[in-house]
Amino acid sequence: MAREFHRADRVADAMRRELSQLIQREVRDPRLGMVNINDVEVSRDLASAKVFVTLVGEDDPAKIKTSMDVLNKAAGFLRSQLARAIQIRTIPRLQFRYDETSVRGQELSALIDKAVQSDRSHHDDEAGDNDGDDKE
Incomplete structure (x- = not known):
């Protein structure tokens, strides 16, 4: 309809x-x-x-x-x-x-990007630590 x-x-x-x-x-x-x-x-x-x-x-x-x-x-x-x-x-x-919706949307998008970047760097750090453990 x-x-x-x-x-x-x-x-x-x-x-x-x-x-x-x-x-x-x-x-x-x-x-x-x-x-x-x-x-x-x-x-x-x-x-x-x-x-x-x-x-x-x-x-x-x-x-x-x-x-x-x-x-x-x-x-x-x-x-x-x-x-x-x-x-x-x-x-x-x-x-x-x-x-204010567009301004608020940009702020939320920036927070999401920051969280994703933080998660990636945290994940990369863990991957680097695991590589070192395998060699010992």
Whole structure:
């Protein structure tokens, strides 16, 4: 059976595509760097939307907060621009949120790599000890 797409899902997808272009072209605040829109969650009643973003190359919490403030202050402007681009009766209220999943994923990947490297070096040490025992 095919997956059923709800209207909120279709609206979220259209908003994600349109917002990525609008932020790049229309938001001209120098405090805002490169923004990736990871996901948009629209409520079932289409009244509000949470826009999850990451900031490319930004690790400083103060700059992240500043960028999020810029996006949230531009939410009304972006909503009006969305109304022109997407043909629906009402455009959901936008709430921008910083998405830490990619940062957390990179941290976990680094921990896994470190554990694998440690395991390899531990295994190599044991193999080296066994070689010496066989010669005696």
